[in-house]
Amino acid sequence: MRCGACSWWWIPRRVVRSVSAQPAWGRRLSVSASTLHRYCSGTTVPEEFAVVDRLALLCGADEEERRALEAAWTEADRARRRAASPAPTPVPAVSAAPESNPDPTAPNPSAVDPSAPEADRARPRRGAPAPLLVAAAVALVVLALAAALLGHPTRTASAPAPASTAPGRTAAPLPFTWSIGSQLWEGGCGHTYLVDRAPRAVVPPPVAADSGAWAGTHGAVHGGEALVRITVQGQSPSDAVVLHALHVRVVDRAAPLPWNAYRMDNGCGGAVTPRHFAVDLDRPRPLARPVDGLDASGAKVRKIPAVSFPYKVTSSDPEELLVSARTADCDCRWYLRLEWSAGGRTGTVRITDGGKPFRTSGTRGRPAYVHDSAEGRWITDSDSGQTG
Secondary structure (H helix, E strand, C coil): CCECCCCHHHHHHHHHHHHHHCCCHHHCCCHHHHHHHHHHCCCCCCHHHHHHHHHHCCCCCCCHHHHHHHHHHHHHHHHHHHHHCCCCCCCCCCCCCCCCCCCCCCCCCCCCCCCHHHHHHHCCCCCCHHHHHHHHHHHHHHHHHHHHCCCCCCCCCCCCCEEECCCCCCCCCCCEEEEEEEEEECCCCCEECCCCCCCHHHCCCCCCCHHHHHHHHHEEEEEEEEEEEEEEECCCCCEEEEEEEEEEEEEEECCCCCCCCEEECCCCCEEECCCCCEEEEECCCCCCCEECCCEECCCCCEEEEECCCEEECCCCEEEEEEEEEECCCCCEEEEEEEEECCCEEEEEECCCEECCCEEECCCCCEEEEEEEEEEEEEHHHHHHCCCC
């Protein structure tokens, strides 16, 4: 089945069936099989991009493909919203005076030509609905990714390519720079990693500055909590960039990893707990919630008030945003979206871990180890007298 306006029907229907008929796909995406089928066929535009992004990640899409997919979804979502808005009722024009003796042979523009085909009489002569066309583009990209994963061929020669830049955005350089630190430890010494290795195959814990290399060598995943520091700096000393909001998107949820938990400390604590944004990844729609910090370095504990959005940054006044993302019940892959505006421009920036989602997995019930520096080996919490 194909139609001229819907070139996405060139995608073999068996690919649609292959994706939407597998219960595992629906479970990983947290949608029903029928809903997934509607998404894949272009019948329905997903309410949130996170669903599309999760499917793209499962299909192995890279960052560029996901950006193009997000641009297509953004246009489809806007078109869907425009179509859902009631159109104003036109007011018919009233002539000043009726014609006293109209020509009976003149054609009546409101009359229906009985010789015209029924479809032409019933269908207004206009282009295909925008939501359908753009939903087709979304379906095309999703199914092309799925086809690549499933080993099915696709035909895309006549299909429209999604825009590389979302509507309302510009390809001009960002008016600010940003960077992240994703291997942070609480207090500079407290952290837990999950590693799929026995204790004898895990080297002693590193200093915090070398945590990235240690984690990469061991294929480690943040256990229970991930700390992410985002540093944002404007490009101009006078033209401020306004940061409006920080959104959390979970793109994949799975059961917590059945790996060993390795603590990078044997008990430590810092005098200062910085203010931060707390994220509960176990919630259906996690939010970045501002939380007060504490300063216990003096005689009295002092509260460091949380500061919520908006923020302003310039080249001489950067800002650091610290995010603490926790989970007990899932192996979560997630990223952040930072909304900004400057000089009449608006946009969002996807904050990822080098192009990949951040990953945090719960540690509940996992064997936990700390390193005994005296004996030079990893020992269990019970052996060390440490619990929790």
